[in-house]
Amino acid sequence: MNKFLMATAALALGATSVFADVKIGMITTLSGGGAGLGIDVRDGFMLAIAQSGRNDIDVVIEDDQRKPDIAVQLSDKMIQSERVDIMTGIIWSNLAMAVVPAVTNQNVFYLSPNAGPSLLAGRGCNENYFNVAWQNDNLHEAAGAYANNAGYKNSFIMAPNYPAGQDALTGYKRFHTGDLAGEVFTKLGQTDYAAEIAQIRASGADSVYFFLPGGMGISFLKQYADSGIDIPVVGPAFSFDQGILQAVGAAALGVVNTSQWNKDIDNPTNAAFVETFQAAYGRLPSLYASQGFDTANLLISALETAHPSDADSFRDALRAANFDSTRGKFAFGPNHHPIQTIYAREVIQEGDVFTNKIIGVAFENHSDAYAGDCKM
């Protein structure tokens, strides 16, 4: 926490400097059911800013409460009265769809540390929009491919009814060659899954694929474990991130999930990130924290070449992605979305702590299905 305070203090000082400071607007979810995700992104981001030692970067952080209307208000305020150069932070794709097009149309850069809705990767792509995490479908595509390898031929698939949920099931179906025992959209923020669990029981599925980020995943896994159904589950990392696992407990042990990051990816940047994050915040980082960290480092690397007011040079510097990612190799595709390796992980227990371990590679150099539709 101390480091965080120091960083904020340094930023406050930086704001008074006479050089051309860079102002970053971060809108993320810091309260309510999705708070864990936003807090991890923020903490990872601020850790990288603090480590860079730069005091000319001013970060304005606001809480969107996972509400699209509030996110839109905040972004208007940041662009019009705070005059930010770059925006970042949004977790949820429905909020990203409401905010990002307006931001990029006003010639402000947007770096997404999480949400990667298909529309913004394809027809709605923009030269000022970069996604540092993934296109939404990616981890789900990897899970579909994993399910094939595991021999699952009849999956029951489930996601919340919002853009990322729809992308999730599309992504899974794109690679899963088997049949579907059922396909269900739940409410975003739903906490009780008794009805869906009954449907799973009756469906005759041989596997369950679910995308339920944050508190939704905790509720589902606890209820599923208690239902006595023993159909194996597969999920993207979002259903098994570090913030969820402690609250779920032993119910998640052994579950395979797909991720572009894990704490045991072997490179010096990642090892240092995991260690310093734990030292600064007293908990293990999640993939969201790694995405926040990478986003900030990408940004800092581009700032070393150009100021965002020189939009063309700054954009080229971002596109070059000349930074050390926690994921190792990192490059942008033509639609400004990552081309990266996606791993299969398994939930394990280390002492008292539940966490993930990489057990294999699902895709190498994986891009997304929408890049072809993007005309910049």
Added chain:
Amino acid sequence: MRAIAKCKWSFACLLAGAQNFGFSMSAILIIEQILNGLQFGVMLFLMAAGLTLIFGVMGLINLAHGSLYMVGAFAAASMAGLTGSFFIGLLAALIAAALAGAIIEIVVIRRLYKAAHLDQVLATFALILIFSEGTRWLFGSFPLFLEIPALLSGPVALPGGIQYPLYRLSLIAIGLAVAVGLWALIEKTRIGIQIRAGENDREMIAALGVDISKLYTLVFALGAALAGTAGALVGAIQSVQVGMGEPVLILAFVVIVIGGIGSIRGAFIGALLVGLTDTLGGVFLPELLKLFMETGSAQKTGSAFASMGIYILMGGVLIWKPTGLFGARA
């Protein structure tokens, strides 16, 4: 089809009808979903009962009721974590929520009885923010762990080959027991008489020598204890996190509007109606739409419409009975 033409609205006919119309589900599944709806309904009742009592007796709109639900869940999770016993956690939830209720009644709410509803909404909304930030400050932003007690975990076999989680069955039983207990309290005891009198004419019972402010604190603490108990019970199968009370609060308001403000019986019927509508709507609407469109978009549209189900129910009830099903006054 002849059998269907003969029968009207009995349950068996609905089942037969459902199967005839090509629903890909069995009677067992339908019964299981009805149990799920009931379980959701009785938990909503625990929330709504306190809300409606407080509104009926004190004329107060308490938006902070969801915070008391959260207080219960957090108290249960932390005590269960310390002692290893869910039941001690449950007791802690009841006590913590009742205490929190009594304290906010004495410190804040008491000043609001004579105020306009808008002032009450503003003040109790402030309480939500204080409770949420206070909880975040004490427990952090990440969800807590609360487990179903070993005694009640796992599924049981019901007649007809239905596998149903024992814990959810216990929730239904607890909810019904609380409903009976509340009914007995209000209809059969001296305090109940005072509460009912307070609903009708608060000046008169004060004039008759009842200590009205003590009664108010008691009713508020009772409502808070019910909300806290619900929070702890539901916390074991959901995520114990800051802000968990607000979505339930909205549903609880829908329940008391449907049931009629101030009526415990109304809250009970309303809660079951909302629980069943929400659960069954979410399951059957997409199935129904699959008859007309392909699976993916039927799911999307169906679940979008299902989310509106309870509000349509509320609108329908209000058109039919503007004061709610059992509401005495507008």
